[in-house]
Amino acid sequence: MDDLYREQIIDRYKNPQMRGNLDPHDYSYEDDNPLCGDRIRMDLRVDGSGRVTEAAFSGEGCAISQASADLLTEKVVGMSLDEVKSYTKDELIEMLGIDLGPVRLKCALLSLKVLKAGVYGLDELEEELAAL
Amino acid sequence: MDDLYREQIIDRYKNPQMRGNLDPHDYSYEDDNPLCGDRIRMDLRVDGSGRVTEAAFSGEGCAISQASADLLTEKVVGMSLDEVKSYTKDELIEMLGIDLGPVRLKCALLSLKVLKAGVYGLDELEEELAAL
Amino acid sequence: MAVPQTLDTLDVGAIRKDFPILKRETQEGVQLVYLDSAASSQKPEQVIHAMSRFYETEYSNVHRGIHTLAEEATAAFESARDRVAEFVGAESSRQIVFTRNATEAINLVANSWGRANLGEGDLVLLTQMEHHSNIVPWQMMASELGFKIEYAPMTDDQRIDLAEYGALLERQPKLVGFTQMSNVLGTINPVAEMAEMAHAAGAVVLVDGAQSVPHMVVNVADLDIDFLAFSAHKLCGPSGIGALYGRRELLEEMPPFMGGGEMIKRVQFDAFVAAELPSKFEAGTPPIAQAIGFGAAVDYLSKLGMPAIRQHEQEMIERALEQLEEVPGVRVYGPAAEHKGGVAAFTLADTHPHDVAQILDRRGIAVRAGHHCAMPLHEKLGLPATTRASFYLYNTPEEIDSLIEGLYAVREVFA
Amino acid sequence: MAVPQTLDTLDVGAIRKDFPILKRETQEGVQLVYLDSAASSQKPEQVIHAMSRFYETEYSNVHRGIHTLAEEATAAFESARDRVAEFVGAESSRQIVFTRNATEAINLVANSWGRANLGEGDLVLLTQMEHHSNIVPWQMMASELGFKIEYAPMTDDQRIDLAEYGALLERQPKLVGFTQMSNVLGTINPVAEMAEMAHAAGAVVLVDGAQSVPHMVVNVADLDIDFLAFSAHKLCGPSGIGALYGRRELLEEMPPFMGGGEMIKRVQFDAFVAAELPSKFEAGTPPIAQAIGFGAAVDYLSKLGMPAIRQHEQEMIERALEQLEEVPGVRVYGPAAEHKGGVAAFTLADTHPHDVAQILDRRGIAVRAGHHCAMPLHEKLGLPATTRASFYLYNTPEEIDSLIEGLYAVREVFA
């Protein structure tokens, strides 16, 4: 099988673990990539100490964007908000374990963009993300 | 000596035969080439049968433009207005006897443009001349 | 130079030898199959070499120069303009304005003609299958000048709906703008007929020839159109240059678009006088070497013959549509092959076009995935994106086979 | 690649070998002496080859493509942008917009920033030594928007008159635009000082770097300017591409200039959303291969070192001025060598510059004659035209000797 489409990616795409909506939630954000129509929403619940207790994503798009969202949503559970904020795109890419060109990188990072925008607003991110 | 600057050209430039103004005149026109600042005016007197009896030019500019004007002014005396109208740029170039690139061609042809514009208005000429 | 074997047949094998990049492997052992010519075509060495040679032996800035290089460069540059003019059947080279690309050509018309002719209460009529380049310039001017835009709809098989188009013409648009060939659907519009209808309604007609001029005979006189915009990079020419053809009287009345060197006859501190055509619209140093390449590209295509190129592409698209339709889950958009250029946009079940394109790429097959700069059309089709394979004179039937095999491989991954 | 022998010295002999055209004869037995680099420079084979190689091995349209060629081409294109950004000291590549040339860069500012910021009662301050490209765009916008233009005058030795400039700044122009180096006089303006004064008066500062960026270190951060316009073709790069540097906040607030593909984030039938910088200002397929050449050109210059290039040209202009002034009847315009780039515009008694240039050309010497796209300046100088010799990194002292000999020959013809 194609290395970009490692079994894990295809598997997560076909059988996502973290799909859903949380209502009510403490944080929620949705964004899309108009270039290809990928769309991701992420919802988080956070406990009193600022630790993510529950997370879910919804949306549609290519395998990379959806698998990335699924893996990231799973990863985020148990993290403190500070850890979420400092989670880097390189960490996400490493977790995906695939080698991505610039266009597909945007697919993969949409979920991270949504996560971070949800947690601390979009403005601070624009710079970092627009440069991808 | 440089072939572009055949003796005749330089001589006509230095010692023009036809410089002057005719007042009164039957036809007169002036134009310039803003690219290089060449400026030519030509005055004609015409008899009852429409034949040029006298001609003079004034102006300033490069050797090619001034020598061309001097030679053309001389040539035109004795022509009928119809002959003036049908005098072609190729005839002028042949009379000059030099090989001109497109920029210098404009210098050489300024006098012809002025002559023809004087005789039958600029509009009909624009097309032919603008293409040079 | 690959010369056609008969009047109507391309010797594709010989043609491919002219295009150095086609020898390329995208990874070790994976041969490039380039099916993305609608985005930009590859270049034959005749074109590449014409530009290198120009830089190496006669480059100079053009116009106004008296020295030998300036005269040679100017002659070469203007000769390129002549050949481009001839290629589209323009009466005079002065009606060909060199621009950066088709997009700038349309912006030139929208800005210059638009500002002089459009205002509140006016209408500009486009179609639903336009590329962003023939939508956004009008939207920008509309929000500045206050005119309205309407989009002529399509039939169910994604051709222009001439009845609806006729009905919209009754609203007397000042300008009608449409593509001669859709870059997504491949639809070839009946330009002569549409132009005649538009003229009868009193409209000026702008044709986006970005996709048609590279692939078929386009003659502005026969079509009787007022403006034609196209790019060199899609017709075997270099990037960085395009052209606007315009009807003489219109171009002459239009104010300049950009100001600067070359486009003036005279400048004083308080005013300027614009130059004659086409300089009036060519501010600053033009794309000189690119014009040389543009000229070489139209020479290359002309020698092969546009009818032969069109016929080859027609054979390619027929074969492609036939085979694509046999792949389970594939849906191709646009009309039947006879109404189409060499462009096939499709979806494969619910596999995202990005995933399709990516897996094809691993097999060396270059296709495009996305909205292809036609988001409104995709919205109309109810799709965020499609995968697009597009063909040109250098593509072979075997490359279609590779595409089809590739699609079966995609299906397997997502089975 | 010609590497400097010492930090400050160019090995001009080695450099000349990089430029294929310099081997040329203009007629049999007549060696080219190219003294017209201010109009456009020649290209080293490193630049020519970078573009051919790109077309031959990795050409594709850029952005949005998923296939290998598209990714490679996009990476190469964006890497070129990075290197151009670095070359002028821009903080981020996103502040570099690729245009056709310096002229378009200025038109972009005049149109986009101008329309958003200028109106009746406003003032734009230029100088008397501007090129048409930094005059006409403002005249066009002024007649549309109703603002006024003033021109800061020159001192008797044709430098900017800072006292008068300061006085004009008191009228609070919204924008001040000036060239860093005059293409006729060679005058190098004190940009940092002029920018500081303009900023203190509340103006936005646009610098025309068409003549300076090719010849000296230009750093937008050190100079603290808001916009910088320049062209690749004057700095050993290809025709067909230039750049606009802009201060981030300004570029972000500015509306798009042209509409089309690439400059949008989203398009619907009734509206569009513009893309991020720099795409917002790059409508349609960009000059892709030209960007590759632009990048190769700044690499070439950087490797040699801009300070070394500047020093070489300084030596050249000193020598040229010295020798020119000895030719009877020659009058050179512009300030003393220390305030000047490698440009010498002159007249020779009352011999028309066209005649001078023509006779020089017969000797292989390429100079330019005319108003050099600075008619208002020539009007100010009371001249219809001048002859201009301009120098670049590949010119030698011996070429100045040829020029001088040529001028004596001209004198003889017109004796």
Ligand SMILES: Cc1ncc(COP(=O)(O)O)c(C=O)c1O
């Ligand atoms: C000072 C100056 N500004 C602007 C320009 C315009 O450059 P381009 O023609 O490349 O747009 C030039 C080149 O002639 C110049 O010398």
Ligand SMILES: Cc1ncc(COP(=O)(O)O)c(C=O)c1O
């Ligand atoms: C139909 C159509 N119009 C316009 C364009 C714009 O061409 P360019 O990007 O060369 O300006 C394209 C190319 O993508 C096109 O396919």
